[in-house]
Amino acid sequence: MTVxxxxxxxxxxxxxxxxxxxxxxxxxDSGYAALGVINEYEEFQIIxxxxxxxxxxxxxxxxxxxxENGVLIEGIIEVDNGIVVYGTGMSVWPEALVSKYSFDGIxxxxxxxxxxxxxxxxxxxxxxxxxGCVDPxxxxxxxxxxxxxxxxxxxxxxxxxxxxIYLNSDGSIILNKSFDTKQFDDCRSIRKYGDxxxxxxxxxxxxxxxxxxxxIVAVNESGENVWSKKIxxxxxxxxxxxxxxxxxxxxxxxxxxxxALDTLYYYAKPTGTWQENISNPKQSLNSILCxxxxxxxRYTLVEPSEVTLSLLTLHGKxxxxxDKGFKPAGGHRIPLSGLPKGVYLVKLKSSEASAIQKIIxxx
Amino acid sequence: xxxxxxxxxxxxxxxxxxxxxxxxxxxxxxxADEINVVPDVIMDLSDTSILxxxxxxxxxxxxxxxxxGTKPGLIIKDKFKNA
Numbered sequence: 001m002t003v004x005x006x007x008x009x010x011x012x013x014x015x016x017x018x019x020x021x022x023x024x025x026x027x028x029d030s031g032y033a034a035l036g037v038i039n040e041y042e043e044f045q046i047i048x049x050x051x052x053x054x055x056x057x058x059x060x061x062x063x064x065x066x067x068e069n070g071v072l073i074e075g076i077i078e079v080d081n082g083i084v085v086y087g088t089g090m091s092v093w094p095e096a097l098v099s100k101y102s103f104d105g106i107x108x109x110x111x112x113x114x115x116x117x118x119x120x121x122x123x124x125x126x127x128x129x130x131x132g133c134v135d136p137x138x139x140x141x142x143x144x145x146x147x148x149x150x151x152x153x154x155x156x157x158x159x160x161x162x163x164x165i166y167l168n169s170d171g172s173i174i175l176n177k178s179f180d181t182k183q184f185d186d187c188r189s190i191r192k193y194g195d196x197x198x199x200x201x202x203x204x205x206x207x208x209x210x211x212x213x214x215x216i217v218a219v220n221e222s223g224e225n226v227w228s229k230k231i232x233x234x235x236x237x238x239x240x241x242x243x244x245x246x247x248x249x250x251x252x253x254x255x256x257x258x259x260a261l262d263t264l265y266y267y268a269k270p271t272g273t274w275q276e277n278i279s280n281p282k283q284s285l286n287s288i289l290c291x292x293x294x295x296x297x298r299y300t301l302v303e304p305s306e307v308t309l310s311l312l313t314l315h316g317k318x319x320x321x322x323d324k325g326f327k328p329a330g331g332h333r334i335p336l337s338g339l340p341k342g343v344y345l346v347k348l349k350s351s352e353a354s355a356i357q358k359i360i361x362x363x
Numbered sequence: 364x365x366x367x368x369x370x371x372x373x374x375x376x377x378x379x380x381x382x383x384x385x386x387x388x389x390x391x392x393x394x395a396d397e398i399n400v401v402p403d404v405i406m407d408l409s410d411t412s413i414l415x416x417x418x419x420x421x422x423x424x425x426x427x428x429x430x431x432g433t434k435p436g437l438i439i440k441d442k443f444k445n446a
Contacts, residue, residue, distance in 0.1 A: 227386045249405040249406075257405050262394060263393065264402065265392045
């Protein structure tokens with residue numbers, strides 16, 4: 001295990017006598033918690049370290065407690081003065097095992113979610129959230145045969161494939177939602193920023209031949225889908241380097257990074273609000289790659305788009321349509337000549353972005 | 364407050380609420396060939412840079428998606444922390 005800082009400089013490195021080190025997290029006291037595998041599916045170890053890597057405590061977990069054939073432990077998360085361990089029970093049907101332990105190794109609660117594995121789990125404000133893949137082939141079994149613990153039961157509709165489970169730190173369910181995507185999907189990534197969850201899932205649309213696609217969904221805390229983006233790759237059109245694991249990473253309420261199939265996408269809202277745009281036009285313009293000088297308006301399109309460029313009064317009333325139409329990607333220049341003298345707002349709107357800039361026309 | 368003002372206020376509030384939940388606009392897109400990495404880990408390094416860690420660690424400029432540099436040898440394997 002090696003710890004590096006933000007400049008990727010090594011701080012310390014440590015070796016453990018384990019089969020593998022499955023997961024490492026930084027705890028709130030700047031220390032670390034690691035999950036080690038001693039015997040696959042059977043014996044695991046939670047290792048608590050201080051910030052310099054000195055071992056403070058080791059706790060053993062017996063996977064056979066939950067399933068005859070053990071558990072495939074996949075990760076750990078620090079939650080509210082404890083550690084949540086999650087994995088998949090080794091049954092003939094998929095079951096997600098979620099257990100919370102104190103730092104002293106005492107099990108506080110355990111839950112089993114029938115019919116889904118866990119692709120990823122994250123810590124959120126007051127608990128945890130996870131996603132995975134629901135396999136409809138196993139629905140009937142899960143519905144009629146209880147798991148060894150007796151907790152397994154049908155949680156989702158048979159047509160739903162992408163789950164979103166949001167648990168309080170005491171194990172109570174805040175949100176139990178699955179998305180009816182009508183085709184085989186495997187949700188690989190979950191993030192939360194503010195009151196939005198972001199799910200990134202892979203789809204293999206068998207009805208559409210060779211087409212693969214990945215979808216990013218933003219879901220609010222009530223489980224409502226507030227927006228989604230689908231990115232499709234056609235194997236016949238491109239050399240396939242497609243990765244099956246889409247990732248989504250929100251950096252702020254206005255910044256989002258997505259890696260889907262074979263491309264890294266950076267989404268960012270123009271910074272500031274309407275009022276801030278007027279008082280700080282330079283910041284607004286830079287953020288959508290648009291520039292105005294004394295002679296012309298220049299803007300750059302990341303991709304071809306329908307564009308509308310309008311001249312507005314300071315109260316927001318459109319007084320002239322400067323340019324409109326479908327524009328190719330790249331730089332564009334619109335001369336200011338012919339526009340009436342005065343102080344105005346210029347509004348540039350494409351299919352992906354819009355920005356408003358204050359402008360003084362003196363010529 | 365008149366009904367007219369109340370309706371206008373409601374429209375403004377609803378519009379503002381909807382705006383909060385729009386996907387931000389696409390600023391740039393880079394094919395994996397251009398950034399030389401299929402990232403397993405994506406991290407915000409600073410206001411202007413991103414770390415993409417996969418087969419190697421690539422630092423990318425947020426403003427235009429250009430590659431600032433690479434840090435070979437230290438590959439970050441662990442899952443990144445939630446923002």
